[in-house]
Amino acid sequence: MKWLILSVVLGFSSRTVQTNTVKVYDKFSEFESDYLLNLSSDTTYVINFWATWCAPCVKELPYFEQLRAAHKDKPFKVVLVSLDFKSKVESSVIPLIAKKEIESEVVVLADGKASEWIDLVDSTWSGAIPATLVMKNSKRYFYEKSYESYKELEEDILKSK
Amino acid sequence: MKKIILGLLCTVALGAATLSTNGYQVGDTAEDFSLMGVDDQEHSLADYEDANGFVVIFTCNHCPYSVAYEDRIIALHAKYGEDYPVIAINPNDPVSYPSDNFENMKLRAEEKGFKFDYLFDDGQQVFPKYGATKTPHVFLLDKDLKVQYIGAIDNSTEESDVSKTYLADAIESLRDGETPKVTSTKAIGCGIKVAKQ
Numbered sequence: 628m629k630w631l632i633l634s635v636v637l638g639f640s641s642r643t644v645q646t647n648t649v650k651v652y653d654k655f656s657e658f659e660s661d662y663l664l665n666l667s668s669d670t671t672y673v674i675n676f677w678a679t680w681c682a683p684c685v686k687e688l689p690y691f692e693q694l695r696a697a698h699k700d701k702p703f704k705v706v707l708v709s710l711d712f713k714s715k716v717e718s719s720v721i722p723l724i725a726k727k728e729i730e731s732e733v734v735v736l737a738d739g740k741a742s743e744w745i746d747l748v749d750s751t752w753s754g755a756i757p758a759t760l761v762m763k764n765s766k767r768y769f770y771e772k773s774y775e776s777y778k779e780l781e782e783d784i785l786k787s788k
Numbered sequence: 789m790k791k792i793i794l795g796l797l798c799t800v801a802l803g804a805a806t807l808s809t810n811g812y813q814v815g816d817t818a819e820d821f822s823l824m825g826v827d828d829q830e831h832s833l834a835d836y837e838d839a840n841g842f843v844v845i846f847t848c849n850h851c852p853y854s855v856a857y858e859d860r861i862i863a864l865h866a867k868y869g870e871d872y873p874v875i876a877i878n879p880n881d882p883v884s885y886p887s888d889n890f891e892n893m894k895l896r897a898e899e900k901g902f903k904f905d906y907l908f909d910d911g912q913q914v915f916p917k918y919g920a921t922k923t924p925h926v927f928l929l930d931k932d933l934k935v936q937y938i939g940a941i942d943n944s945t946e947e948s949d950v951s952k953t954y955l956a957d958a959i960e961s962l963r964d965g966e967t968p969k970v971t972s973t974k975a976i977g978c979g980i981k982v983a984k985q
Contacts, residue, residue, distance in 0.1 A: 678852075680851075680852045681978060681979075682884075682885070683979065683981065710976055712852070712856075712945070712946075739944040739945045739946045739949055740943050740944055740949070741940075741945070741974065741975050741976040742939070742940050742943045742952075742954070742973045742974050742975055743943065745974040745975070745976070746974065752974070753921040753922060753925075753974065753977075754921075754922055754940075754974045754975050754976045754977050755921045755922035755976075755977055755978070755979035755980070756922075756976065756977075756978070756979060757979065771921070771979075773979065
């Protein structure tokens with residue numbers, strides 16, 4: 628019984644920690660290795676690049692949440708990559724995740740030398756956000772656009788295979 | 789033989805169509821424009837008689853990346869503006885971003901003491917010709933309006949981390965009568981918001 632209580636407490640505390648912190652990547656290479664390389668071949672990865680100050684990005688976040696929920700029993704992963712400045716993580720990123728009740732994985736990519744890594748995400752990316760990368764079976768599909776509805780997003784995901 | 793020629797023609801036509809939708813590439817000649825500035829005057833590139841080229845920067849008020857670069861844009865104009873003036877153009881739809889409307893452009897120019905012209909792409913006809921997709925987005929033109937460099941101002945949004953001054957290097961190459969060594973770079977920026985039809 629003591630063990631059970633301990634694990635409940637631990638479980639609770641680790642969950643609390645998760646919602647109050649976000650992993651910040653200072654180096655693109657580390658982010659790349661964690662999210663763009665070494666992928667499972669059966670999984671669809673949807674990587675959305677956004678920022679709290681980007682109004683069209685924030686507007687489309689609920690569509691990505693809906694997408695995650697719709698595929699929660701499938702090998703399907705949504706990652707929301709915030710490009711906010713590092714100084715804004717505590718003051719903007721974390722409060723927005725809480726306010727929007729975002730359950731998808733959120734990380735902050737704070738490598739300011741974007742000119743050196745934009746092409747590594749996709750060579751067609753001009754650097755504008757929002758932008759979304761879909762990866763499946765070692766194929767990559769890149770969408771430099773904002774979504775006005777869940778349906779629009781879903782259509783692009785269906786196209787990407 | 790005819791078929792081959794036809795095939796070639798089609799390829800060329802397709803290529804041209806792609807170019808026109810994507811905007812200017814390095815080596816293309818930019819069209820002049822006439823846009824209203826925050827000084828309430830219409831400006832065309834032809835009006836800058838002493839210029840040896842132009843630093844056309846699509847930028848705006850609302851975007852944190854543009855704001856992060858404001859002081860660097862001011863410094864570039866102070867250093868090179870006599871020969872290569874900065875022409876800042878706000879391409880955003882002011883309905884989508886009220887902070888980017890003409891009145892707010894005037895306020896920002898006043899607040900920051902912009903010495904360069906800050907123009908409004910009213911009707912959003914100019915930025916698609918350039919192929920600008922975000923703010924800030926730089927196009928360096930030579931005296932003949934030939935595009936010599938497209939992309940980022942430098943390699944870091946955080947000024948203290950800058951180690952490559954792409955735009956300044958390109959301007960200095962032109963000034964020295966040379967072709968810029970790096971002609972295209974990328975940076976993260978705010979997507980340009982187009983007005984709803």
